[in-house]
Amino acid sequence: GQNIDQPTEMTATEGAIVQINCTYQTSGFNGLFWYQQHAGEAPTFLSYNVLDGLEEKGRFSSFLSRSKGYSYLLLKELQMKDSASYLCAVREGGGADGLTFGKGTHLIIQP
Amino acid sequence: DTAVSQTPKYLVTQMGNDKSIKCEQNLGHDTMYWYKQDSKKFLKIMFSYNNKELIINETVPNRFSPKSPDKAHLNLHINSLELGDSAVYFCATRRDRSYEQYFGPGTRLTVT
Numbered sequence: 001g002q003n004i005d006q007p008t009e010m011t012a013t014e015g016a017i018v019q020i021n022c023t024y025q026t027s028g029f030n031g032l033f034w035y036q037q038h039a040g041e042a043p044t045f046l047s048y049n050v051l052d053g054l055e056e057k058g059r060f061s062s063f064l065s066r067s068k069g070y071s072y073l074l075l076k077e078l079q080m081k082d083s084a085s086y087l088c089a090v091r092e093g094g095g096a097d098g099l100t101f102g103k104g105t106h107l108i109i110q111p
Numbered sequence: 112d113t114a115v116s117q118t119p120k121y122l123v124t125q126m127g128n129d130k131s132i133k134c135e136q137n138l139g140h141d142t143m144y145w146y147k148q149d150s151k152k153f154l155k156i157m158f159s160y161n162n163k164e165l166i167i168n169e170t171v172p173n174r175f176s177p178k179s180p181d182k183a184h185l186n187l188h189i190n191s192l193e194l195g196d197s198a199v200y201f202c203a204t205r206r207d208r209s210y211e212q213y214f215g216p217g218t219r220l221t222v223t
Binding site: 031033041042043044045048050085087089091097098099100101103104 | 142144146151152153154155156159166168201203210211212213214215216217
């Protein structure tokens with residue numbers, strides 16, 4: 001089976017740092033993705049991890065531990081426009097070879 | 112230029128009807144996908160299509176049939192629409208040997 005868990009909702013303050021966690025149990029693993037989705041819009045790609053460790057891209061960083069089935073997305077210097085849903089997804093490979101998504105974390109940024 | 116486009120953006124129809132959603136990409140990508148996002152915002156893969164090979168997620172009813180007239184298009188046909196088909200449908204594309212998927216703007220389907 002496949003299971004990807006992330007918190008439903010988080011709240012953070014403008015200018016602060018927030019970490020969104022994701023745990024996964026999937027039949028295969030060929031990379032972990034983070035996507036951002038604003039309400040009523042398409043998901044947009046943020047990051048990709050296939051090896052253990054931290055990937056940094058500007059204000060966003062993503063970490064992966066394959067042995068623990070764990071990832072997090074770290075957002076620094078939060079801005080109001082960062083209010084969105086953040087989707088953790090695993091590419092399992094095989095089958096339809098699409099992405100298996102978690103239910104998303106709705107991040108609310110307060111002034 | 113929009114990389115991945117979908118038409119229509121909104122579609123309201125009655126139960127039992129047959130409808131189609133179109134997806135077009137100008138990225139030259141090799142693989143195209145259809146995803147369904149339900150009312151709880153849960154995004155699930157439905158199909159992938161690469162080089163005339165269609166791979167279907169086992170949970171998708173056979174009322175759904177993707178059709179690809181050429182490499183730039185993957186359209187979704189839905190027969191005998193049901194209330195539970197109401198959702199936002201996203202098309203996505205990926206280049207071979209790349210990992211990033213690019214999503215279209217979505218089509219909100221409402222079945223009444």
